[in-house]
Amino acid sequence: MNKIIAKERLSEEVYKIVVHAPWIAKERKAGQFVIVQRDIDYGERIPLTIADADAQAGTITLIFQTVGESTHRLAELEKGDSIQAVLGPLGNPTHIEQFGWVVGVGGGIGAAPLYPIAQAMKQAGNRLTIILGARTKELLIMEEEMRAVADELILVTDDGSYGTKALVTEPLKTLCERSPAPDLVVAIGPPIMMKFCAATTKPFNVPTLASLNTIMIDGTGMCGGCRVTVGGNTKFVCVDGPEFDAHQVDWDNMLKRLSTYKNLEAQHHALYHEEACKLNAAIQEAEKHAGL
Amino acid sequence: MNSYYENKLTTNEEKALLDELLAKENLTPKDRMAIPVQEMPVQDPDARIHTMSEVALGYTKTQAQLEALRCLQCKTAPCIKGCPVNINIPAFIAKIAHDDIQGAAAIIRETNLLPAICGRVCPQEKQCQEPCTLGKSLKDVGKAVQIGRLERYVADRERAQGIIALPDIAPPTGKKVAIVGSGPAGLTVAADVRRNGHEVVVFEAFQKGGGVMVYGIPEFRLPKAIVQEEISKLEKMGVRFEYNTLIGKTRPLMALFDEDGFDAVFLGVGAGLPKFMNIPGENLVGVFSANEYLTRANLMRAWDTGRAATPLFPSKRVAVLGGGNVAMDAARMAKRLGAEEVHVVYRRTRDEMPARAEEVAHAFEEGILFDFLSNPIEILGNEAGMVTGLRLLRYSLGEPDASGRRSPVPIPGSEHDEIFDTVIVALGNESNPLLARTTPELAVDKHGHIIVDEEQRTSIEGVWAGGDIVLGAATVILAMGEGRRAAASINRFLAEH
Numbered sequence: 001m002n003k004i005i006a007k008e009r010l011s012e013e014v015y016k017i018v019v020h021a022p023w024i025a026k027e028r029k030a031g032q033f034v035i036v037q038r039d040i041d042y043g044e045r046i047p048l049t050i051a052d053a054d055a056q057a058g059t060i061t062l063i064f065q066t067v068g069e070s071t072h073r074l075a076e077l078e079k080g081d082s083i084q085a086v087l088g089p090l091g092n093p094t095h096i097e098q099f100g101w102v103v104g105v106g107g108g109i110g111a112a113p114l115y116p117i118a119q120a121m122k123q124a125g126n127r128l129t130i131i132l133g134a135r136t137k138e139l140l141i142m143e144e145e146m147r148a149v150a151d152e153l154i155l156v157t158d159d160g161s162y163g164t165k166a167l168v169t170e171p172l173k174t175l176c177e178r179s180p181a182p183d184l185v186v187a188i189g190p191p192i193m194m195k196f197c198a199a200t201t202k203p204f205n206v207p208t209l210a211s212l213n214t215i216m217i218d219g220t221g222m223c224g225g226c227r228v229t230v231g232g233n234t235k236f237v238c239v240d241g242p243e244f245d246a247h248q249v250d251w252d253n254m255l256k257r258l259s260t261y262k263n264l265e266a267q268h269h270a271l272y273h274e275e276a277c278k279l280n281a282a283i284q285e286a287e288k289h290a291g292l
Numbered sequence: 293m294n295s296y297y298e299n300k301l302t303t304n305e306e307k308a309l310l311d312e313l314l315a316k317e318n319l320t321p322k323d324r325m326a327i328p329v330q331e332m333p334v335q336d337p338d339a340r341i342h343t344m345s346e347v348a349l350g351y352t353k354t355q356a357q358l359e360a361l362r363c364l365q366c367k368t369a370p371c372i373k374g375c376p377v378n379i380n381i382p383a384f385i386a387k388i389a390h391d392d393i394q395g396a397a398a399i400i401r402e403t404n405l406l407p408a409i410c411g412r413v414c415p416q417e418k419q420c421q422e423p424c425t426l427g428k429s430l431k432d433v434g435k436a437v438q439i440g441r442l443e444r445y446v447a448d449r450e451r452a453q454g455i456i457a458l459p460d461i462a463p464p465t466g467k468k469v470a471i472v473g474s475g476p477a478g479l480t481v482a483a484d485v486r487r488n489g490h491e492v493v494v495f496e497a498f499q500k501g502g503g504v505m506v507y508g509i510p511e512f513r514l515p516k517a518i519v520q521e522e523i524s525k526l527e528k529m530g531v532r533f534e535y536n537t538l539i540g541k542t543r544p545l546m547a548l549f550d551e552d553g554f555d556a557v558f559l560g561v562g563a564g565l566p567k568f569m570n571i572p573g574e575n576l577v578g579v580f581s582a583n584e585y586l587t588r589a590n591l592m593r594a595w596d597t598g599r600a601a602t603p604l605f606p607s608k609r610v611a612v613l614g615g616g617n618v619a620m621d622a623a624r625m626a627k628r629l630g631a632e633e634v635h636v637v638y639r640r641t642r643d644e645m646p647a648r649a650e651e652v653a654h655a656f657e658e659g660i661l662f663d664f665l666s667n668p669i670e671i672l673g674n675e676a677g678m679v680t681g682l683r684l685l686r687y688s689l690g691e692p693d694a695s696g697r698r699s700p701v702p703i704p705g706s707e708h709d710e711i712f713d714t715v716i717v718a719l720g721n722e723s724n725p726l727l728a729r730t731t732p733e734l735a736v737d738k739h740g741h742i743i744v745d746e747e748q749r750t751s752i753e754g755v756w757a758g759g760d761i762v763l764g765a766a767t768v769i770l771a772m773g774e775g776r777r778a779a780a781s782i783n784r785f786l787a788e789h
Contacts, residue, residue, distance in 0.1 A: 023542050040499040042593055044601035070601050085499040087536045217592065217602075220497050220538060221724050222507075223584035224566040229575050236565060239725060253575055256677030260577050261603040 001082040005059055011138040013066045014109055015075050016051070022058030024050075024088045030116040031094030031211065031243055034060065035219040036074065037085040044070040047216045047238075049113030049188075050089065051142075060086075063112035063141065090219045091242040094120065094209075100183035102126040103175055104150075105168050105197055107133050107189020111142040113211055114188045115149075121186075122149045129154070129182070131171050133189070137162035168193060169200045176204040184209070187246060191255050198246035210246035212237045215260060229253050300331055306354045313361055321364050325429060330359040332441050337657040341627050344511040344595055347654055348412070353391065356445045360388035362426060363437045370423035371439060376773035377403045381420055381439055388442055393453070396446045401459070404443075405483045406476065406772065408451065408518045411444025413509060413617075414769045415648045434649075451521065458529055462489030467786045470495060470554040472539045472727075475503020476768040477560035477759030479522060480775030481782070482531045485556075488783045492531045493554075497538040500591065503562050504760075505768065507591040508583065510621050512628070513651070516590075540727040545734070549754065555789065556754050556782045559742060560775065563760035564724025568717055569613070573671030578605060578679030582614070582622040582718035589625050607714035610634045611682055613668065614718035615645040616765075620652060622716045623660045631714070634660050639667035639687050639700040665689070665700065669707070671715055681711045720765040727761075739764065748778035756782055 006018040024034060028050050037043045052061035066072045077083065094117050102121045106114040111132050122128050130150040134140035135158045147153050154171045155163025164171070168189070175182055185208040187197035194210040201208045214226040219238045226237035229250035235241065301309065309327070313319060333349040334340075340347050351359065363385045371381040380399050387396035400407045414420075420439045421427060427436025450456065467490045471478045474496040486492045500506055502519040527533065539545055539561075548554045566581030568574045588594040592602035610626040612619050615638040626634045636655070638645065641664045645652055656662070663684075670683040686706035693699040723740035735743045735751035741764060742750055742757040750757050758774030760766055 023537070027542060027544075037499055039601075042596070042599045042601060044592070044603075045499075073601070085536045087497060087538060087542070089541060090538070217584060217587050218498065218507075220541075220726060221564045222562075222566070222721075223587055224568075224581040225584045227575055234568060234570075234575060239565070250575075253677065256577050257575065260605060 001084060002086040003082045004077055004079055005057075007077070007079045010063070010141050014063065014139065014141060015066070016061060016063045017074075017077070018059050018061050019083060019086060020058060021060050021086050021088075024086065025053040025058050025060050026055045028053050028060065028089035029093030030096065030120040031113070032089035032091050033113070033213075033219075033242060034062070034086050034088030035090060035216065036062070036083055038070065038073050038077065038083055040084045043073070043084070045085075045087075045217055045219070046070050046074075047090070047213060047219060049211070049213065051112035051115055053116075060088075063109055065109045087219060090238055092240075094186070094243060096120045096124050098125045100126065101129070101180070103129045103131065103172065103182040103185045105131045105133070105172060105185065105187040105189065105193075106142065106146075107168055107187075107193040108135070108139055109141065110187075110189030110193070110211075111140075111146070114186065115142055115145055117186055117188075118146060118149050127151050129175060131156065131168050131175075132163075133157065133166075133168035133193070134162075135159065167196070169196050172197060172200050176201055176206055181206050183207070185246075186211075186243075191251065191258060194246060194249075195251035195255070198249065198251070202247050208246040209243045210249060211242045212244060212249070212254065213242065214254065214258065228257070301328065303352075303354070306352075306358060310354050310358050310361075313358070319361060324362050324364055325426065327358055327362045329362070329435050330355040330438060330441070332438070334654070337654075337659070340512065341624075341658050344628060346515050347512050348650075350448050351441055351445045353449075356388055356442060357391060359438050359442055360385045363389075364426050364429075366425040368425065370425065371420040371437070374420040374423050376419065376769045377776055379403050379420075379443070384446065385437065385439070385442055388446065393446060393449045394455070397450045397457075400443060400446060401457070403776075404772070405480060406522055406768075407443050408447035409476070409505060409514060409522065410769055410772070411440050411442075411447055412514050412518075413505075413648075413767070414440055415617075415767060416440035417649050419769070451518075456521075456525060458525065459483070459487050461487055461529060464491070465489040465786065467491065467555045468493070468553055469782060469786075470539075470548045470552070470557045471560065472545075472557065473497075473503060473560040473562055473759070473761075474501035474523070474533065475560055475562050475759060475771060476505065477771040477775040477778075478503065478558065479526065480772045481558045481560065481756075481758070481779045482526055483529065484776060484779030485558075485782050485786075486526070486529050486531050488786070490555075490783075490786060494526075494531060494533045495537045495539050495543075496533060496535050498591065499535055501533055501535070503560075507587045508618065508621070510586065510590055510625050512624065513621065538726070540730040545727065545731045545755070555786060556756070558775075558778055558782065559727065559750070559755065559757040559761060560759045560771070561724055561727060561761045563721035563765050564726075564740075565722040566717065567719045567722055569668070569719065571668060571670055573673050573679070574717070576671055576673040576679045577677050578607075578713055579671055579715045579717065580605070582612070582618045582716050583721070585622050585716050586618070586625060589629060595629060604629060605714060607631045608633070609712045610714040610716060611668075611710070611712040612636045612716045612718055614638065614720075615640065615647060616718065616720070617647045617651055618720075619718035620647045620655050620660075622718050624651075624655055624658055626714070626716065627658055627660060635663050635710075635712070636660055637663045637666050637668060637682070637684070639665065640689065640697065641665060644697045663710075667700070667702075668715075672709065679713055679715055681709050682715065683707060683709050721760070723761060723764070747781035748774055749781060754785070
């Protein structure tokens with residue numbers, strides 16, 4: 001049982017929770033993730049990246065977006081409630097060294113897992129540029145945290161409601177055109193974003209890492225649900241990743257595999273919104289009757 | 293295989309036969325040999341494919357006594373040597389004949405802590421029943437004394453009576469033992485070292501204990517309540533379970549000694565990465581490892597679609613690749629989850645299948661189709677990346693290979709396609725690399741299996757290992773056998789240090 005110490009709603013669909021998990025807080029390194037299961041009998045095991053940790057306090061910070069039934073259920077938990085199972089830290093830590101100039105690209109909630117990597121890269125003496133992108137202003141997170149570690153922070157939104165109206169690939173391309181080009185790009189975000197980041201940096205031969213978040217059950221190498229094709233070989237994200245050479249990842253295959261249960265997920269998402277609407281209507285109705 | 297279903301007596305005939313036999317002063321071997329093999333009642337195949345509940349229902353008291361009277365009580369008792377934990381089989385069977393369940397249970401418990409489980413999942417026809425003198429005399433291994441069914445009967449009767457005797461536990465020694473993994477090997481070690489008075493903590497990565505017995509073996513073959521009872525029994529003995537803890541990640545192995553004060557560690561982490569065939573199309577949508585497919589259905593209870601959050605892939609035509617127990621489990625599970633047609637694709641024939649004979653027989657009864665002498669060379673898919681079928685080659689059987697089984701030889705020009713929407717790969721596992729990667733001191737062989745000596749000791753002093761992480765993919769009982777050996781060695785080590 002892992003108690004929720006704090007909870008914050010970052011936007012309509014994005015939540016931040018601080019969870020008591022002392023061993024994970026002590027062992028975790030940048031780039032690693034956990035598997036979370038709200039209810040051990042019928043709940044789903046979902047991988048979530050670790051956004052931050054406090055070894056002293058024995059807590060980890062998780063940031064997630066409500067996309068399916070399980071993330072919606074997780075979002076229902078409040079401060080003081082407990083998550084029945086949290087396993088981690090899983091996956092290999094990011095390889096941190098002084099590369100020179102590192103560019104981090106965080107799309108949507110991908111900014112959360114990028115943050116500990118950004119911190120570690122900065123600490124290792126790298127010059128750090130961070131590009132944060134989101135669909136709209138509301139969904140852009142971690143701006144203040146990133147501003148504190150980055151030498152240069154570039155903000156973009158798809159709709160231009162904040163920062164520059166652009167996709168993350170546009171400033172990324174501009175950075176690659178500089179001389180010298182970045183020594184390393186770390187891209188974390190929706191798979192489609194990472195795919196296009198890889199395509200952007202490829203012509204410049206800029207080494208690019210992507211952190212993959214695939215379907216997973218155990219997270220320890222047993223199920224193989226997370227397998228991806230990298231450089232023509234099958235790799236398991238949980239034991240071989242989660243970070244891979246973005247230029248070698250078969251993105252189309254990964255995107256298709258992610259859609260394995262998409263229909264079911266979409267149904268659940270819609271169901272939740274429908275239920276929430278009904279509930280709101282019922283509350284309003286009751287309030288009206290009560291003369292409020 | 294037919295022997296399972298021959299000589300079926302009615303309940304009254306069974307009773308009359310038993311009375312007649314018990315009335316005799318001394319049964320001659322001839323009398324015993326004349327008793328028909330007792331078939332174990334099972335759920336009707338048409339009904340059971342719509343439920344997860346256990347297929348085999350267990351012997352009645354009369355059936356068990358009749359089966360027990362079949363045992364010749366031969367002096368050589370080759371069955372004992374055939375059992376990986378050397379249960380005194382003739383002795384416990386003799387107790388059943390006189391309906392002394394407590395006596396039978398006590399004899400089994402001397403060497404086997406999980407009889408309800410072993411009675412259900414051991415490949416008896418390849419172990420204790422294989423050398424059985426009765427089977428040899430009747431020239432049919434299928435007519436050997438049905439030791440597994442009797443073992444299960446004893447465990448189930450004892451449980452039903454609610455008198456589960458806990459073993460005696462020695463006074464506290466002040467020594468601490470960590471068990472990594474709560475599968476059959478780990479649970480065996482936990483019980484054996486706890487009995488010697490040591491403090492025992494079991495670390496399990498999953499949210500529930502039992503390892504392969506809960507994530508892999510389905511409810512219809514091994515009810516989870518039985519596994520849970522064994523775990524509860526250990527808890528009553530004072531064993532502590534720490535779930536959601538992956539040693540090597542959540543806690544480094546060496547920290548168990550340096551920071552947590554453990555004196556000995558047993559590694560029973562089980563098999564790891566599922567094997568694939570390395571043929572084109574294996575990462576298409578609709579291709580699953582049997583591990584994933586079964587874990588979703590079993591541990592995550594995805595079959596209970598009304599309550600479980602874990603989704604299942606909707607399948608109509610399923611191909612299961614492989615011929616072992618896991619392949620049978622996956623095929624029969626797919627059937628229960630609503631697949632219209634389930635094929636087991638196996639490159640040899642029924643005779644060479646490594647699966648337990650009873651599971652194969654049950655699969656046939658349930659309408660699983662077997663495509664023998666057939667093996668895929670490619671998984672076919674469409675533009676959406678979904679499985680559409682298999683490209684297969686036909687085989688014939690050639691000369692026996694190193695395993696003694698006739699090796700399959702592809703027939704040139706036999707390439708053909710079959711339509712499937714789901715492919716489940718059940719070809720075994722590679723070893724899990726996590727512990728070795730985070731613990732460089734731990735010696736592993738080129739396959740990643742932990743290297744142990746004859747006492748299951750690893751290259752690190754104070755660390756033992758056993759089960760699939762040492763053996764590769766094996767069975768519950770072999771893992772338990774290794775666990776027993778390791779526990780004995782741990783107990784000796786702790787007594788000396």
